[in-house]
Amino acid sequence: MDKRTLYDEFDRLEEDTQGLVRKLVEMKQTMSKLIETNVNLEMENKHLRERLIEIEERQLELSSTKQELSKSRMNLEKIYEEGFHVCNIYYGSRRENDEECAFCLDVIYGERNK
Amino acid sequence: MKFTVNRNAFLAELATVQRAISSKTTIPILTGVKIVLSADGLSLTGSNADISIETFLSIEDEKAELTIEKNGAIVLQARFFNEIIRKLPETTLTMEVLENNQVHIISGKAAFTVNGLDADSYPHLPVIDEKNQLKLPVRVLNKIINETTFAVSLHESRPILTGVHCILSSAKLLAVATDSHRLSQRIIPVEQAMEDFDVVIPGKSLLELSRSFKDEEELVEISIMENQVLFKTKNMYFYSRLLEGNYPDTNRLIPDNFNTEIEFKVTELLAAIERASLLSHEGRNNIVKLSISSESVVLYGNSPEIGNVEEDLSYKNVKGDPLDISFNPDYMKAALKAFGEGEVVVKFISPIRPFTLEPTESDATFIQLITPVRTN
Numbered sequence: 001m002d003k004r005t006l007y008d009e010f011d012r013l014e015e016d017t018q019g020l021v022r023k024l025v026e027m028k029q030t031m032s033k034l035i036e037t038n039v040n041l042e043m044e045n046k047h048l049r050e051r052l053i054e055i056e057e058r059q060l061e062l063s064s065t066k067q068e069l070s071k072s073r074m075n076l077e078k079i080y081e082e083g084f085h086v087c088n089i090y091y092g093s094r095r096e097n098d099e100e101c102a103f104c105l106d107v108i109y110g111e112r113n114k
Numbered sequence: 115m116k117f118t119v120n121r122n123a124f125l126a127e128l129a130t131v132q133r134a135i136s137s138k139t140t141i142p143i144l145t146g147v148k149i150v151l152s153a154d155g156l157s158l159t160g161s162n163a164d165i166s167i168e169t170f171l172s173i174e175d176e177k178a179e180l181t182i183e184k185n186g187a188i189v190l191q192a193r194f195f196n197e198i199i200r201k202l203p204e205t206t207l208t209m210e211v212l213e214n215n216q217v218h219i220i221s222g223k224a225a226f227t228v229n230g231l232d233a234d235s236y237p238h239l240p241v242i243d244e245k246n247q248l249k250l251p252v253r254v255l256n257k258i259i260n261e262t263t264f265a266v267s268l269h270e271s272r273p274i275l276t277g278v279h280c281i282l283s284s285a286k287l288l289a290v291a292t293d294s295h296r297l298s299q300r301i302i303p304v305e306q307a308m309e310d311f312d313v314v315i316p317g318k319s320l321l322e323l324s325r326s327f328k329d330e331e332e333l334v335e336i337s338i339m340e341n342q343v344l345f346k347t348k349n350m351y352f353y354s355r356l357l358e359g360n361y362p363d364t365n366r367l368i369p370d371n372f373n374t375e376i377e378f379k380v381t382e383l384l385a386a387i388e389r390a391s392l393l394s395h396e397g398r399n400n401i402v403k404l405s406i407s408s409e410s411v412v413l414y415g416n417s418p419e420i421g422n423v424e425e426d427l428s429y430k431n432v433k434g435d436p437l438d439i440s441f442n443p444d445y446m447k448a449a450l451k452a453f454g455e456g457e458v459v460v461k462f463i464s465p466i467r468p469f470t471l472e473p474t475e476s477d478a479t480f481i482q483l484i485t486p487v488r489t490n
């Protein structure tokens with residue numbers, strides 16, 4: 001390979017690599033968006049299911065409010081432990097570096113009537 | 115415009131307004147410093163998208179050695195101007211605006227001629243409603259800033275958390291900041307009656323403000339406008355934009371029932387945390403563990419690669435249930451540094467709930483909250 005071809009080849013490779021990096025960044029962004037939507041949907045689904053159970057139980061006149069609460073809180077705790085926010089400030093987004101969030105902890109464990 | 119002034123006094127004013135001047139602005143004239151000369155003295159202004167600073171050097175200030183020959187105004191490129199003034203040979207300098215916004219700067223045998231910009235094209239600072247003011251000693255405001263701004267979020271993803279939430283109501287000023295991992299809140303009583311307010315001031319602005327104060331003994335007047343706050347001292351007007359949006363309810367984050375309480379000397383606990391964090395910093399997740407029982411309180415730090423540290427802590431008093439809890443030592447360090455001297459009481463609910471730190475002789479005016487790290 002002569003020097004000029006080598007040089008041209010390098011240029012081409014550089015361009016290709018840059019293109020690849022751009023694509024990678026785009027794909028990563030799309031992926032985080034998808035994950036966020038996915039978590040949102042999952043949470044919504046869970047909420048809806050809970051609502052359904054709640055209504056069913058009410059119809060059966062089985063009212064033990066406390067248990068219902070702890071069930072939905074357990075779901076939230078599970079999502080939190082999977083690394084996502086359940087608070088309304090960061091709702092559905094990834095907990096960066098798995099750092100703890102005081103708002104989420106309040107949603108999961110806090111007193112509701114405060 | 116023509117005046118003579120002491121070089122160091124002038125440089126000090128220039129340094130203050132330069133806190134507000136950025137070389138990376140989209141509005142070219144804002145890379146400049148605005149200089150206005152009136153019969154009473156010399157005023158300098160610097161401004162960016164977040165803050166604006168206006169200082170005033172009075173002809174009555176003896177150290178400034180200010181003599182005014184002719185009033186006027188000009189805008190000069192701040193960075194260059196500062197470099198020039200800094201390198202002038204004599205203790206005083208004379209500045210004169212010639213035709214076409216050219217400026218003559220003379221000191222001893224050195225004479226510069228630089229191009230300025232028309233001062234009329236400089237943006238106007240907001241007009242203030244002088245009625246609505248809160249007066250505080252600078253020292254008090256500085257203290258509040260030191261006790262809260264370190265806890266603001268550095269991430270722009272939720273801009274509101276990059277600010278300090280300041281609420282004036284029932285003769286009390288409350289300042290609170292949180293990045294969602296920890297929280298710091300100070301409440302002070304205020305005497306001056308003024309209209310209540312509820313605003314969020316960018317943490318960065320408050321830090322710049324704190325660094326711009328020259329005299330801790332003077333009073334600062336705080337006025338709130340629609341989307342701006344003005345801090346005014348005798349010789350400085352400091353404007354900051356306010357953050358828009360609702361600050362989350364942080365009151366509910368602060369628990370009021372606890373199961374374990376322990377008292378430490380701030381300096382002793384801080385030193386131990388610093389020792390333990392030497393190793394935790396090397397680990398993957400930077401955590402230390404505190405193990406509390408009625409007989410002993412032990413702090414553990416550990417790095418799988420390097421080794422571990424274990425320290426029997428000296429404490430004042432412990433009561434309640436035994437507890438093992440892990441947390442990020444950096445948050446604890448920052449929290450303890452905000453306390454300074456004295457004693458601190460740390461109150462826990464459980465290993466997964468946030469814990470609080472307060473001065474022992476607490477009147478509930480300064481409280482910090484740290485979220486623990488869950489370990490499985």
Ligand SMILES: [Zn+2]
Binds near residue numbers: 087
């Ligand atoms: Zn959260």
